[in-house]
Amino acid sequence: MISLQMKMVSSLEKCFIDEAVETKTEKNSFVMFANEKLSFQVMYRANVYDEGIASYTGALAVSGALAPYAEVRLVANVPNQYPTYNVSPGGEFLRTEPGLYPDLIRPLPYPGQVSLPHNQTHALWVDIRLPEDFEPGTYDITVALTRRDETLASVTGEVKVLAEKLPPQTLIHTEWFYTDCIANHYHTKAFSEQHWKHIESYLRTAVENGINMILTPVFTPELDTYVGGERLTTQLVDIELTGENTYAFEFSKLHRWIDLCLDCGVEYFEIPHFFTQWGAKAAPKIIVRVNGRRRNYFGWKVESTGEKYRTFLAQFIPALVEEFKKRGLDHRCFYHISDEPSLKALDHYRKCREIVSPYLEGYPIIDALSELEFYTSGAIDKPVPNTRSALKFHEAGVPGLWTYHCGGGRAGVADRSISMPGWRTRILGVQLYYYNIEGFLHWGFNFYNTRHSYSVLDPYGNPDGCYFTPSGDCFLVYPGTDGKAWPSIRLNALREAMDDIRALRLYEEKFGREAAEKLILEDTDGSLTFTHYPTEPAYLTNLREKIAAALADA
Numbered sequence: 001m002i003s004l005q006m007k008m009v010s011s012l013e014k015c016f017i018d019e020a021v022e023t024k025t026e027k028n029s030f031v032m033f034a035n036e037k038l039s040f041q042v043m044y045r046a047n048v049y050d051e052g053i054a055s056y057t058g059a060l061a062v063s064g065a066l067a068p069y070a071e072v073r074l075v076a077n078v079p080n081q082y083p084t085y086n087v088s089p090g091g092e093f094l095r096t097e098p099g100l101y102p103d104l105i106r107p108l109p110y111p112g113q114v115s116l117p118h119n120q121t122h123a124l125w126v127d128i129r130l131p132e133d134f135e136p137g138t139y140d141i142t143v144a145l146t147r148r149d150e151t152l153a154s155v156t157g158e159v160k161v162l163a164e165k166l167p168p169q170t171l172i173h174t175e176w177f178y179t180d181c182i183a184n185h186y187h188t189k190a191f192s193e194q195h196w197k198h199i200e201s202y203l204r205t206a207v208e209n210g211i212n213m214i215l216t217p218v219f220t221p222e223l224d225t226y227v228g229g230e231r232l233t234t235q236l237v238d239i240e241l242t243g244e245n246t247y248a249f250e251f252s253k254l255h256r257w258i259d260l261c262l263d264c265g266v267e268y269f270e271i272p273h274f275f276t277q278w279g280a281k282a283a284p285k286i287i288v289r290v291n292g293r294r295r296n297y298f299g300w301k302v303e304s305t306g307e308k309y310r311t312f313l314a315q316f317i318p319a320l321v322e323e324f325k326k327r328g329l330d331h332r333c334f335y336h337i338s339d340e341p342s343l344k345a346l347d348h349y350r351k352c353r354e355i356v357s358p359y360l361e362g363y364p365i366i367d368a369l370s371e372l373e374f375y376t377s378g379a380i381d382k383p384v385p386n387t388r389s390a391l392k393f394h395e396a397g398v399p400g401l402w403t404y405h406c407g408g409g410r411a412g413v414a415d416r417s418i419s420m421p422g423w424r425t426r427i428l429g430v431q432l433y434y435y436n437i438e439g440f441l442h443w444g445f446n447f448y449n450t451r452h453s454y455s456v457l458d459p460y461g462n463p464d465g466c467y468f469t470p471s472g473d474c475f476l477v478y479p480g481t482d483g484k485a486w487p488s489i490r491l492n493a494l495r496e497a498m499d500d501i502r503a504l505r506l507y508e509e510k511f512g513r514e515a516a517e518k519l520i521l522e523d524t525d526g527s528l529t530f531t532h533y534p535t536e537p538a539y540l541t542n543l544r545e546k547i548a549a550a551l552a553d554a
Contacts, residue, residue: 012422210498429497
């Protein structure tokens with residue numbers, strides 16, 4: 001004998017295994033633009049009364065006009081050993097104690113069947129994507145669980161499908177994409193056919209969720225690597241030493257990468273940092289064929305401003321730019337010097353910038369750094385400050401400002417830790433729109449290593465990178481079966497944030513920028529910054545519904 005409770009809730013909820021269904025706010029009315037993906041959850045909790053039986057299964061049944069376009073998956077729990085820093089981090093967290101946290105969105109383990117364990121709360125994840133010619137209107141969708149032709153429980157939601165379409169995304173969004181982590185997890189050789197297949201799955205998942213710029217490993221990115229260490233070689237450009245300080249370059253793998261990225265919908269290409277992280281002290285790992293043998297010809301042992309590396313860059317960068325020019329993509333490329341240099345490194349950073357600048361005139365150089373002096377001194381034209389520091393760069397009049405966040409949500413900024421409520425991840429979109437931010441950067445789409453990449457690890461058991469950073473900062477996708485990227489609740493919240501920007505831009509097209517900013521502030525205390533914002537999921541859903549209503553009236 002079994003009884004079952006079900007409730008339809010927002011995609012922003014996180015349903016913990018020990019929570020009562022009554023603790024969550026019901027959400028069964030939704031609005032979606034014609035070309036967007038709608039996501040919501042159906043939480044459920046079973047009570048099994050048969051002695052000696054801990055779990056039954058129920059058959060999934062989805063009905064209504066939208067049923068053919070609905071995909072149902074399971075929200076799975078992951079162990080979260082490191083939910084927050086051991087300080088007062090500010091902002092809101094759902095929980096701060098280690099335990100099981102809902103995060104992974106995975107296919108149903110048993111096709112068409114849902115496990116119903118006794119006295120546990122779980123959630124089904126429902127996505128709806130509609131064809132282009134779908135008729136606007138209001139439709140019902142019902143999700144039910146049955147057993148032996150008996151309906152155990154069901155929930156019905158109402159979806160209003162708008163005629164209007166969201167405009168294309170204009171925000172440039174990169175989450176650093178690690179090809180080596182994909183190869184390491186699936187035990188494949190870098191750029192083998194199997195590796196290319198897996199890369200494609202990860203690329204498509206990224207693009208489907210609003211990530212339109214991809215870190216492109218023309219050489220192995222020297223990111224989060226301990227001094228003297230190396231990450232698995234993932235270098236797209238084959239390089240050969242042909243004479244004294246002269247090099248030949250072969251770009252066939254790079255062009256295959258470009259073809260694949262374009263086919264997946266990638267719009268921009270991000271070139272790895274030309275110098276090592278946190279101050280540009282050394283050259284990155286670059287494999288060169290010397291006398292018929294491949295070896296790391298640069299790396300930690302080679303000074304960043306030394307003649308050997310300067311001579312190489314003078315040949316490599318122009319050749320690289322020329323390849324992108326051939327494809328008409330050179331102005332869709334972004335370049336880096338060094339990631340997160342401190343103010344102490346300013347003079348050295350400027351010297352490194354001066355080495356590459358002659359070959360990159362007219363192309364954007366961006367770097368994550370949060371000291372305004374880098375910009376005011378002229379060391380960089382396109383800084384990427386963290387969201388805690390972005391306002392001082394905004395007030396300094398930096399044109400085309402970018403921003404980033406990382407580290408698990410210090411100072412109450414929007415972030416993507418597993419322990420945070422979904423609205424704290426999604427509010428980022430409204431903030432980026434309000435401050436007219438051009439691009440957003442984060443360091444971890446799929447980082448499956450420990451701090452500084454001393455070793456690789458299993459992200460399912462170590463979503464914190466082995467106490468590297470609060471769980472969730474390292475990655476947005478889990479490595480699924482057959483090389484497929486499985487998303488997280490947090491990735492979906494970021495995708496919804498990107499769609500919020502698109503909805504606000506559509507509203508701006510109809511009613512003007514001033515009206516859009518006024519709409520954003522309506523349900524606030526009159527202000528919104530990167531550290532001060534509404535802390536309720538209803539703010540975001542209400543904002544979307546107001547936009548939809550205004551467009552319908554217009």
